Amino acid sequence: MSANRKAAVIGAGIAGSSAALGLLDAGFEVTLYSDKSRKALRDDVPATGTAIYFGKPSQEADAQIIENLYGEESFTDGFSVRGYNPDKTPLLSFDVDFRYFRAQAVDPRLRADDRIGRFIERGGTFITEEVNSDKLDIIAGKNDLTLVATGKGGLIDIFEIDKSRTVYSEPQRYLLTVNIAGLPYDSKAFDYRSKVGWKHNLFTSNEEQGEIFVGGILHKDIGHSWSILGFATPKSDWRRRFEEADDAASALRIFNEIFRDYFPEDAKEIAKFTLIESDPHSWLKGAVTPHVRKAVGFTKSGKPVAALGDSAIIFDPIAGQGAQNVSIQAAALVKAAKEHKGAFDAEWITRQFDAHWANHGYGATEATRLYLGDAKYADHLKALFPAAAVNERAGSAFFRFQSEPSLILNLQTKEAIERYIENETGERFDELIKRFKPAEKFKGRE
Ligand SMILES: Cc1cc2nc3c(=O)[nH]c(=O)nc-3n(C[C@H](O)[C@H](O)[C@H](O)COP(=O)(O)OP(=O)(O)OC[C@H]3O[C@@H](n4cnc5c(N)ncnc54)[C@H](O)[C@@H]3O)c2cc1C
Known part of the structure; x- marks a missing residue:
């Protein structure tokens, strides 16, 4: 280990x-x-x-950087799912434990602030x-390794979009x-849907409009809080409504109206939510x-x-x-940078990303396609949803892809996903699927 290696x-x-x-x-310095x-x-901001860190793999990786600073405060351990038809009639429901892991929901502003605090305390330089x-070129010249983590904007245009790994050309x-x-x-909280109250997140969908997630999240100022997160399909009524939001109050009002109009059983509980006064953002x-970029980019001087x-x-x-x-x-x-002895050149950077892509990135993009209802995975969803409605273990198996997304890479055919459901439930798929009947009525808050 060389103490004088520099990173930016x-x-x-x-x-x-x-x-x-x-x-x-x-x-590193x-x-x-x-x-x-x-x-x-x-x-x-x-x-x-x-x-949310849904998975054990992501939580274990995070623990290599910093231990869990948030105790047991914000771990959820399952999902209550309700699906509705386009005409707003009930289709199916299930309320399941993850079984494999717990999900931790912490405001990323808090996570980042805690990391920056520790970084400064231990002697890192924050500028x-x-x-x-121009500045990037100078920084890269002074450091052995330079990482660009400017999110969806900033400097990302120096990284070319990798067409061979990118599936979509517009938002889904x-x-x-x-x-x-x-x-x-x-x-x-939501006990008419979930046997364990707030411990199960809610996922509620209308086949035509999209999906809405509701779940607990540890807020940077007030601690226990909730997140409502809506996903509207491109041509939907929900999308038109979402576009009208211009502050937290209007966003909450829009969700109240959507629940009233599309998921009336939940509307009374959603109406209990209040704004977080300290946080206008x-x-x-x-x-x-969604897209993937080439992991190596070059500054002005190469x-x-x-x-x-x-x-x-x-x-x-989603x-x-x-x-x-x-x-x-x-x-x-x-870990790789710590172990590497030579230069952090383009070949080294590309090799690290290719390894990450094979180990996790590719699976995570494919699991996202599954949850988006991409046509590639239509047969998978036709098998997974009705199976989950009749067997709790099939529901857990569906959410396992959030934690271990790369599993989907070995389950690419209709037969493979049916065998997966059989292995997870211990039941024959054709027997299990015969029991599925569309839901007739959903329970709401009295
Ligand atoms: C609605 C929503 C819900 C999500 N839910 C989940 C979830 O449940 N689970 C999950 O795993 N992921 C989820 N994600 C994704 C997750 O939030 C992001 O992948 C993650 O926060 C990205 O972090 P980042 O550090 O790469 O980017 P950012 O958080 O965008 O950080 C980039 C930083 O770079 C700074 N910056 C930009 N330009 C410059 C510059 N030129 N110079 C210096 N600094 C600059 C920015 O100000 C910013 O602070 C969700 C995303 C969205 C939008």
């Missing part, structure tokens, strides 16, 4: 702050550049996303400065999200086109720099893969 990280979101802390602890001050990153391409969902309070974390709207986090792969958030991908990519990159 551009961007101090969850990716940049994790990599900077990890590299520092690995013996590290400078972290951020276009916003530490305080502004925490208090003046919305969270990049809900950033508030927007890095442009339009997003609206708001962080709110008003319901305690207890067994009564508790909402977000927009759309992302120095190689590496893409990390959203700057390398952008996922549609399967909750972006932040999990960050933690796995960052931990692997830090």
Whole structure:
């Protein structure tokens, strides 16, 4: 280990702050550049996303950078799912434990702030400065390794889009999200849907309009809070409604109206949510086109720099893969950099990303296609959803892809997914599927 190796990280979101802390602890002299001050990153911007770590792999990778600082506060352990037909009639429901892991939901602004704090405490240099391409060239010249983690913007254009790994050319969902309070974390929250109250997140869908996630998340100011996250299909009524949001209050109002009009059984419980007064940035709207970039880019004078986090792969958030991908990519990159003896050249950077892609990135993009209902996975969903409605273990098997997305790579055919369901449930698929009957009525809050 050479104590004098230098690394620079551009961007101090969850990716940049994790990599900077990890590299520092690995013996590098590290400078972290951020276009916003530490305080502004925490208090003046919305969270990049809900950033739930659904999986054991992502939580174990994150623990290589920093231990769990948030105790048992925000672990959920299952999902209550309700699906509705386009005409708003009930289709199916299931309420299942994950069985394989717990999901941890912590405001990514808090996660990043804690990492930056520890990074500074341990001797890292934090510089508030927007890095442009001229400055990047100078930084890369002074450092042995330079990572670009500027999220979906900033410097990412120096990384070419990798067409061979990119599937979509337009957004698959339009997003609206708001962080709110008003319901305690207890067994009564949504108890008409879930046997364990707040411990199960809710996933509610209308086949034509899209999906809505509701779940607990530890907020940076108030601790226990909730996130509502809506995914509208491109031509839907929901998308038109989402576009009207212009602050947290209007976002919450829009969700109240959607629940009233589409999922009336939940409307009374949703109406209990209140705004988080200390956080005017508790909402977000927009759309992302999922894509993958080449992991190595070159500065003006030809120095190689590496893409990390959203700057390398952008996922549609429906399967909750972006932040999990960050933690796995960052931990692997830090470990490889610590062990590497030679130059951090373009070949080394590409090799690390190819290994990450094979180990995790490719599976995470394919699992996201599954949850998006991509035509490639139509047979999978036709098997998984009705199976989950009649057998709890099939429901857990469906959510296992959030934690271990690469499993899907070996389950590419209709036969393979049916065998997977059989293995997970211990039942013959044809016997199991015969029991499925569409739901007639859903229970609501009395
Ligand atoms: C609605 C939504 C829900 C989500 N839910 C989940 C989920 O449940 N689970 C999950 O795993 N993932 C989820 N994600 C994805 C996850 O939030 C992101 O993948 C993750 O937060 C990305 O972190 P990042 O550090 O790469 O990018 P960012 O958080 O965008 O950080 C980039 C930083 O770089 C800074 N910067 C930009 N340009 C410059 C510059 N020129 N110089 C210096 N600094 C610069 C920015 O200010 C910013 O602070 C969700 C995403 C969305 C949108």
